[in-house]
Amino acid sequence: MKRIILIVAILAMFGWAVYDFVIEDETTNEESSNSSESEDYMVSGEADGGNPEELETGLEIGSQAPNFELETLDGSVVRLSDFRGQRVMINFWATWCPPCRAEMPDMQKFHENTDIKILAVNLTESENSISDVSDFTEEFGLSFPILLDREDQVATAYEIIPIPSTYMVDSEGVIQHKAFGAMNYDMMVQEYEKMD
Known part of the structure; x- marks a missing residue:
C-alpha cells in the first residue's frame, strides 16, 4: 500500500x-x-539596474521577490521587506527532509562567514510538532532566524514543491538565483558574490 x-x-x-x-x-x-x-522595460531594467520598485513581483530571476511576514521560532515577527538593503537567502526546509539536514551545517557556516541574512522558512504544517523544529535548531546550532510557515502560505506563494528550495535575493529585493535541492557552501558563496 x-x-x-x-x-x-x-x-x-x-x-x-x-x-x-x-x-x-x-x-x-x-x-x-x-x-x-x-x-x-524588463530588458532595460536588467541592463541599467532599473528601479526595483517598478519591477514586477514574481518568482523568476530578475523579479521582485514576493514580500511575506512570518513569526520566528522565538516569537518575533519578520518581514522580507525588513531586510531591504541587505542580501538575503530564503531557504524552505523541514526537519524530516534528509537533504535539508545535509544543507544546514553549510548554511550555518555561510551565515557565520558572510553578511548574508538567512531566512530559514520551516514548512511547519508538515512537522509533527514545533518542538521538533526547536530540537533540530539546537542540534545543528543554528543562529539565523527560523521562520514558521504554519499554514504553508509562504511556501504556496513561492510555489515550493521540492525541499529544500532556495531563493537568493539582492539588496534591492530582486531574485538573483533559485536552487531546487540542497546547496553546498561553495555554491552559496558563489551566488552570494554575484549579488549586490
Missing part, C-alpha cells in the same frame, strides 16, 4: 511539473506577444 501511495505521489508531482512547465511556457509566449512594452 505504501508503495502505491509513493508511486501515485511521484506521478502527481511529475504531472504537476509538466503542467506547470506547459502553462508557464504558454503564459510566457502570450506575455511576449501581448506586452512588448513591459518586456522592453
